[in-house]
Amino acid sequence: MKLDSALERLKVELRLLERERLLCCILCKTEITRQSQVFAMSKDGVQSNYCNPGGHVYETVTVVKAKNFNLVGNPSKEFSWFPGYWWTIMQCRLCQGHIGWRFSSNHLQPRTFYGLAKSGLEIRILAKNQSNELD
Numbered sequence: 602m603k604l605d606s607a608l609e610r611l612k613v614e615l616r617l618l619e620r621e622r623l624l625c626c627i628l629c630k631t632e633i634t635r636q637s638q639v640f641a642m643s644k645d646g647v648q649s650n651y652c653n654p655g656g657h658v659y660e661t662v663t664v665v666k667a668k669n670f671n672l673v674g675n676p677s678k679e680f681s682w683f684p685g686y687w688w689t690i691m692q693c694r695l696c697q698g699h700i701g702w703r704f705s706s707n708h709l710q711p712r713t714f715y716g717l718a719k720s721g722l723e724i725r726i727l728a729k730n731q732s733n734e735l736d
Contacts, residue, residue, distance in 0.1 A: 621727040624664070624717060629696040630725070631669045633717065638664040642683065642714060651682045651716075660719040661701065667715040669694045672703060682716065685709045693721075 622636040641647045642663040652658045661682075671694050676687035686704040693700050701717035 623725045623727055624662075624722045625725050626669075626693040626696060626698055626700055627721055627723045628698040629693060630723070631693055631695045633669055633693070633700055633722065634664045634667045634715070635727075636724075638666045640665050640714070642716075648719070654680050661716045662719060662722075664715045664717060665711065667691070667701075667703075667717070670700060670703075671697075676705060688716075691715065691717075 623632050624634045624636065625632050639647045639662055643649050648660065648662045650658050650660050670691045673690040673692055676689045678687045681688050681704070683704050686706045686709065688702040688704050690699065691701045691703055692698060698721055699718065700721040701715055703713065703715055705713045
């Protein structure tokens, strides 16, 4: 695309930046959530690094809503990164790739949220004609 002025180029870039970003499964590109669902669950902000008992470090982003996933196994409170919350492994519903964990609690707010592993996600820009709702 050839644009003749810096102003035209900046307008195009601004329109691109204003479009919603999708967080999708890195393996099959299935939408898991939207950038608008990201929230800060820890004092470190929306993104933190967490280490599991096996020594694997996950760069994790927390979100309020997610879709297109299956839960694997039973909820566990062992080694929870968020005290008072139980965690359950999340896999992509389409390809079964690991995408993160659902965290739930009966007595804390929010009652449920999702910690998504950035290693299992890719960011895609929502096409102009796509809905802006998270089902």
